Amino acid sequence: MGGKRSEAEAHGKPAQYDPSFRGPIKNRGCTDIICCLLFLVFILGYIAVGLVAWVYGDPRQVLYPRNSTGAYCGVGENKDKPYVLYFNIFSCILAANVPEAVQSGLRCPTPQVCVASCPATPWTVGTDEFSLTVGEVYGQNRSFCLPGVPSDMKVRDSLEQDLCPRFLLPSAPALGRCFPSANDSYSFISGEVIGSMSQAVSGLVDSLNARDISVKIFEDFARSWYWILVALGVALVLSLLFILLLRLVAGPVVLVLIVALLAVLAYGIYHCWEQYRWLRDNGAPSLSEVGFTTNLSAYQSVKETWLAALIILAVLEGILLLLLIFLRQRIRIAIALLTEASRAVGHMMSTMFYPLVTFVLLVICIAYWVTTALYLATSGQPQYVYWAPNTSAPGCETAPVNQTCDPMEQSRNHSCRGLMCVFQDYSSTGQVQRTLFNLQIYGVLGLFWTVNWVLALGQCVLAGSFASFYWAFHKPQDIPTFPLTAAFIRTLRYHTGSLAFGALILSLVQIARMVLEYIDHKLRGAENALARCIMCCFKCCLWCLEKFIKFLNRNAYIMIAIYGKNFCVSAKNAFMLLMRNVLRVVVLDKITDLLLFFGKLLVVGGVGVLSFFFFSGRIKGLGKDFENPTLNYYWLPIMTSIVGAYVIASGFFSVFGMCVDTLFLCFLEDLERNDGSRERPYYMSKSLLKILGKKNQAPATNKKGKK
Numbered sequence: 001m002g003g004k005r006s007e008a009e010a011h012g013k014p015a016q017y018d019p020s021f022r023g024p025i026k027n028r029g030c031t032d033i034i035c036c037l038l039f040l041v042f043i044l045g046y047i048a049v050g051l052v053a054w055v056y057g058d059p060r061q062v063l064y065p066r067n068s069t070g071a072y073c074g075v076g077e078n079k080d081k082p083y084v085l086y087f088n089i090f091s092c093i094l095a096a097n098v099p100e101a102v103q104s105g106l107r108c109p110t111p112q113v114c115v116a117s118c119p120a121t122p123w124t125v126g127t128d129e130f131s132l133t134v135g136e137v138y139g140q141n142r143s144f145c146l147p148g149v150p151s152d153m154k155v156r157d158s159l160e161q162d163l164c165p166r167f168l169l170p171s172a173p174a175l176g177r178c179f180p181s182a183n184d185s186y187s188f189i190s191g192e193v194i195g196s197m198s199q200a201v202s203g204l205v206d207s208l209n210a211r212d213i214s215v216k217i218f219e220d221f222a223r224s225w226y227w228i229l230v231a232l233g234v235a236l237v238l239s240l241l242f243i244l245l246l247r248l249v250a251g252p253v254v255l256v257l258i259v260a261l262l263a264v265l266a267y268g269i270y271h272c273w274e275q276y277r278w279l280r281d282n283g284a285p286s287l288s289e290v291g292f293t294t295n296l297s298a299y300q301s302v303k304e305t306w307l308a309a310l311i312i313l314a315v316l317e318g319i320l321l322l323l324l325i326f327l328r329q330r331i332r333i334a335i336a337l338l339t340e341a342s343r344a345v346g347h348m349m350s351t352m353f354y355p356l357v358t359f360v361l362l363v364i365c366i367a368y369w370v371t372t373a374l375y376l377a378t379s380g381q382p383q384y385v386y387w388a389p390n391t392s393a394p395g396c397e398t399a400p401v402n403q404t405c406d407p408m409e410q411s412r413n414h415s416c417r418g419l420m421c422v423f424q425d426y427s428s429t430g431q432v433q434r435t436l437f438n439l440q441i442y443g444v445l446g447l448f449w450t451v452n453w454v455l456a457l458g459q460c461v462l463a464g465s466f467a468s469f470y471w472a473f474h475k476p477q478d479i480p481t482f483p484l485t486a487a488f489i490r491t492l493r494y495h496t497g498s499l500a501f502g503a504l505i506l507s508l509v510q511i512a513r514m515v516l517e518y519i520d521h522k523l524r525g526a527e528n529a530l531a532r533c534i535m536c537c538f539k540c541c542l543w544c545l546e547k548f549i550k551f552l553n554r555n556a557y558i559m560i561a562i563y564g565k566n567f568c569v570s571a572k573n574a575f576m577l578l579m580r581n582v583l584r585v586v587v588l589d590k591i592t593d594l595l596l597f598f599g600k601l602l603v604v605g606g607v608g609v610l611s612f613f614f615f616s617g618r619i620k621g622l623g624k625d626f627e628n629p630t631l632n633y634y635w636l637p638i639m640t641s642i643v644g645a646y647v648i649a650s651g652f653f654s655v656f657g658m659c660v661d662t663l664f665l666c667f668l669e670d671l672e673r674n675d676g677s678r679e680r681p682y683y684m685s686k687s688l689l690k691i692l693g694k695k696n697q698a699p700a701t702n703k704k705g706k707k
Helices: 033-056 100-104 134-144 155-160 192-281 296-301 303-326 328-347 349-377 431-470 483-494 496-522 529-563 567-579 582-615 635-673 686-692
Strands: 083-086 112-115 171-174 177-180 382-387 420-426
Touching: 033 349, 033 431, 033 496, 112 134, 134 155, 192 303, 192 328, 192 582, 192 635, 303 328, 328 349, 328 431, 328 582, 328 635, 328 686, 349 431, 349 483, 349 635, 431 483, 431 496, 431 529, 431 635, 483 496, 483 529, 496 529, 496 567, 529 567, 529 635, 567 582, 567 635, 582 635
Parallel strands: 083 177
Antiparallel strands: 083 112, 171 177, 382 420
C-alpha cells in the first residue's frame, strides 16, 4: 500500500493480452474530431486568404519592370516595349541615400523608359552638340528618350531636365531590364560622365558577370541532364540494394561499423600519446606558460592539450567497450530488428516510393504559400517620393525631398537639378493593408501546419503498412494485399484530426524558434552579454523541445496507426512503452542511426566518386552516341548528382527508419501481450525468439495459420 511502486507501474501498465487483436484494428472511429474540424476550417480560411490575395494583389509589380511614370513595360500601352532602359544605370551604385525600398525591383534614382530592344552599339552626346535639337542629335535613338519629348527641343535642355540619356551602352536584357554587356569597353565615355562613374563601372561589370555565368550554367545542364539522371538512377539502385542486402549482412555490417569506431578511437589515443610524448621530450611549453589566449592554434604546441584529449578518448573507448559487453544482448536484438525491417521492405516495395507522394504534397503546400505571399506582398499601392542627388546644391534647399509625388504628373520645372520622383515602397497604411499584413502571418502558420501534417500523414501511413506486416502470424500469406493503400485510406478517413493535432503542436514550437531567430538577428550587434546568453538558452531549450516533440509525435503516429486511438492517448502509451524499455530504445536508435549514416555515406560517396571521374573526363562515355559532355564547369553536374543522391538516399532510408521504429514498438507490445503459449503465441521472427531464448508452442488447431 505505502511501499514504492515498481518500475513497470511507474511507467504505466504493460499491454494486456487481447484474443481479438490481429494487428492494425479494422473497426475504429474518428479521432480528435474537434481538431479535425478546426483544421478543415483553417484550410478553408487558408483558401479564402489565397482568394483575397488574388483579388487585391498585383504580381505584375514583381514580374514586370516599371518606367519613370510608373507604367509597366511589356503590358498595355507598352506591350511592344518589354524592357526598361536606365539613363544612368551606374547611379544605382553611386546613390547611397536612395530609400531602402529600392530593393523592391531594381528601382534607381535615374529616369527609366520602356524600349522595344536594348541598345546594341555605344553612343554618347558630344559637348559640341548641346546647342542642336533633339531630333538632329538623337535621330533614330529618340525612342530612348522619355515619351512626348519634342524634336525641336535643345539637347542641353533635354539633358538638364533628364528627358533624354546622355549616353547609351551596349546592353542585353536580363529580368526585363537592359544591363550593359560585361565584355564591352566604356572608354568612349569622356568628360564629366566618366569622372562620376569610374569607380562604379568595375563593380557593376563584376556583378554582371553573373549573367554570363548563368548562361554557362544553363548550357552545362542542357548538355549533362541525362547523365545527371543516370547518376540519380544509380543512387536509387544503390539505396534499394543496401536496404535489401541488410537482410543478409545486417549483423556483419553493424559489427564492422562498431569495430571501425573502436579502431578510430584507438588510433586517436595512439596519436595523442605520440604528440604528448614528443612535446614532453622536446621541452614544449606547459599550459601555465602559454596562459589564456584566443589563438586556439597556440594550444597545439602545449603538451597538456594532447594529454587531455588522450584521457577523453580513452574514457570514450572504455565506455564503448563496457556498453558492448553489457548490452551485447540488446545489440543482437537491434540487429535482428534491422534484418526484419529489411524483410518487411522486401515484401512491401511500394512503401519505398511513398516519399514521392509526400514530396508532391510538400511541393503543393510550399508553392501555394509562395504564390499567396507574393500576391499579398503586392497588394498595396506603390508609393513615390521626391529624391535629389545633392540636397545642398543651389536650388535644392527648398526642394520637396522625401515628400510623396505622382510619377505620372511630376513637374520638371523645379530649380533643383536632378530632382526625381522615385519608387519608395508599397502602401502599408490603412485598415485594409494592416489586415493584409495579418494575412501574411496566417499564411506562415498555414505553411508550417500543412507541411507538418503532410509529413505526419506519411509517417502514419507507413507505420500502418509495416504494422500489418509484423502482426501477420503467417508471413507473407497473412499480409494484406494492398497494405499501403489500406493504411492511406484508413489514416485519411479516421485520423486527420490526430495528425493535425500533432502537427499543430510542432508548428507552434517551430514558429516560436523562427521568432527567436529573428529577434536574435536583430540583437546580434548588442553588447549585452547577459541578453545574448539568455537568448542562447531560450534557443537551445526550444531546439530540444522540437526534437522531443518530433520523437513523441513519430511514436504516437505509430500507435495511432495500430490501435486507432486519439493523439494524446497514443502519445502517452507510446512514451510509457518506450520508458519501460529505455535501454533497448537507446541501443536500437544509435545502431540504426549509425547504419543509416553509413548507408548514406556509401550511396552519396559512390555517386560522387563516379560523377567526378565521369564529368571530369577520367571515365570515357559508352560510345559514339554517349560521349562525355563538354562542360564549362564540370563540378556543377557533380554537385547536382551528389545533392540528388543525398535526397534520394534520405527518402529511402527514412522509410527504412520508419519501418524499424514501427517493428520495434510492435516487438515490445508482442513481448508484453504474449507468452509463447498455444493461446498467446509470439508474432516475432524466429531469430528474435532465439536471441531472447523463447519459443512458441505448437499452435492450437483453431489458430489461423502456422508459425
